[in-house]
Amino acid sequence: MTPEKQAGAATTTVRVVLHADPELGTEDGERLTRRLRAELDDLDVESVEMARVGDAPAGAKGDPVTVGALLVALSVSGGVFPSVIATLRDWLERQSGRHRVSVTVDGDTIELDRATSEQQRALVGAFVRRHAAS
Numbered sequence: 001m002t003p004e005k006q007a008g009a010a011t012t013t014v015r016v017v018l019h020a021d022p023e024l025g026t027e028d029g030e031r032l033t034r035r036l037r038a039e040l041d042d043l044d045v046e047s048v049e050m051a052r053v054g055d056a057p058a059g060a061k062g063d064p065v066t067v068g069a070l071l072v073a074l075s076v077s078g079g080v081f082p083s084v085i086a087t088l089r090d091w092l093e094r095q096s097g098r099h100r101v102s103v104t105v106d107g108d109t110i111e112l113d114r115a116t117s118e119q120q121r122a123l124v125g126a127f128v129r130r131h132a133a134s
Contacts (some may be wrong), residue, residue: 010076011046014084015104018068021097032099033068039087044080046073081105081132085124088112105131 018036020029033050041048051069074080088101092112100113110127 011073012076012105014072014074015051016070016072017102019100019102020068021099024097029068036091037070039091040070040072040084043083043087048072082128085128089124
């Protein structure tokens with residue numbers, strides 16, 4: 001935890017799922033997920049982890065994860081959530097494929113894709129207002 005992050009501050013978990021372009025293979029989807037994870041980890045978040053899907057089968061190496069699914073733990077105060085959403089939007093705009101990202105907070109999900117800037121701004125603004133203060 002960096003010195004800027006307050007010990008014991010209330011946190012929430014945001015589930016981010018990258019739905020990679022269907023024309024990409026699994027390996028390319030995993031590479032995109034790692035790049036997205038690195039960008040989110042550069043923000044002032046508590047952690048960014050690959051989402052686990054349960055127990056590994058006997059003899060398996062490592063933990064089972066959902067390809068493309070990340071869990072982002074962040075402080076409920078301090079305005080970090082809007083910066084996560086902005087980073088996701090910017091990341092999508094820089095990609096050449098037909099990728100989508102779904103973001104879930106407290107059971108409420110928004111899906112971001114390559115909609116027009118005005119459409120995304122309106123949709124994201126409403127979603128952020130619902131969750132930035134909670």
